[in-house]
Amino acid sequence: MLDSVQTKERVEEILTAHIALEGALLPILHAVQAEFGHVPQEALPIIAKALNISRAEAHGVMTFYHDFREKPAGAHVVKLCRAEACQAVGADRVAAHAKKALGIDWHETTLDGKVTLEPIFCLGLCACGPAAIIDGKLFGRVDEAKLTQIIGGLK
Numbered sequence: 213m214l215d216s217v218q219t220k221e222r223v224e225e226i227l228t229a230h231i232a233l234e235g236a237l238l239p240i241l242h243a244v245q246a247e248f249g250h251v252p253q254e255a256l257p258i259i260a261k262a263l264n265i266s267r268a269e270a271h272g273v274m275t276f277y278h279d280f281r282e283k284p285a286g287a288h289v290v291k292l293c294r295a296e297a298c299q300a301v302g303a304d305r306v307a308a309h310a311k312k313a314l315g316i317d318w319h320e321t322t323l324d325g326k327v328t329l330e331p332i333f334c335l336g337l338c339a340c341g342p343a344a345i346i347d348g349k350l351f352g353r354v355d356e357a358k359l360t361q362i363i364g365g366l367k
Contacts, residue, residue, distance in 0.1 A: 216254055222247055223255045227262045237263060237273055241280055250281040278332065286321040286328040288366040290314075291345045292354075295334040298341035302355065306342045307331075309356040313363055327366055 226243045230236050240259055244251050251274055260270040274280045292307050314322055314329055321328040337343035340352025346362055354362075 219248070219252055219254055220258060223252075223258050224262075227259065231262060237265070237270065238277075241274055241277075245280055249284040253282065278330065281319075283321075287326050288347050289328045289330060290363070290366075291330045291332040291335075293333070293335050293337070293341065293343040294331040295338070297334075297338035298343055301341045303342035306344075306354055306356060306359055310359055310363070313360060327363065 223244060226240060226247065230240045230243060233239050237259070240263075241251055244255050244259070248255075256270045256274065257267050260267045263270070275282075290310065292310060293303055294307070295303075310329055311317055314327055316322055316327075316329050318329060318331050332345065335343045335345055335350060337350060337352045342354045344351045344354045344359070344362075346366075351358070351362065
């Protein structure tokens with residue numbers, strides 16, 4: 213785990229590498245998250261100052277996009293599609309099952325730190341819904357049984 217000085221230094225290195233890009237805020241946030249596994253709160257004022265934007269604007273952009281995290285994710289990330297096409301074929305049941313099986317809600321991580329549950333809005337697998345992406349791997353036609361099997365393999 214990095215301390216505040218190390219975090220600041222690494223964020224400044226990321227800024228140097230990305231500041232010249234047009235629309236640099238999103239690439240910077242992505243790079244910070246790639247580095248730390250989340251966007252540390254102490255990074256936002258540094259980013260805002262470098263881009264000459266308010267802290268509120270940096271925070272607003274970060275919290276608007278579902279892929280950015282304020283806390284580190286678990287060892288495994290389960291993202292369940294919440295789009296209408298998946299909902300029409302049972303995604304709500306699968307989501308309720310996932311929450312119950314893991315004992316967490318959206319954007320939470322199990323107490324053992326192994327699994328984070330996140331909603332995602334359309335994976336492009338509309339004909340194969342409900343869809344999920346687990347640790348970067350796409351899954352189609354996910355039902356409660358299939359999800360139980362997948363989650364069981366993560367623990």
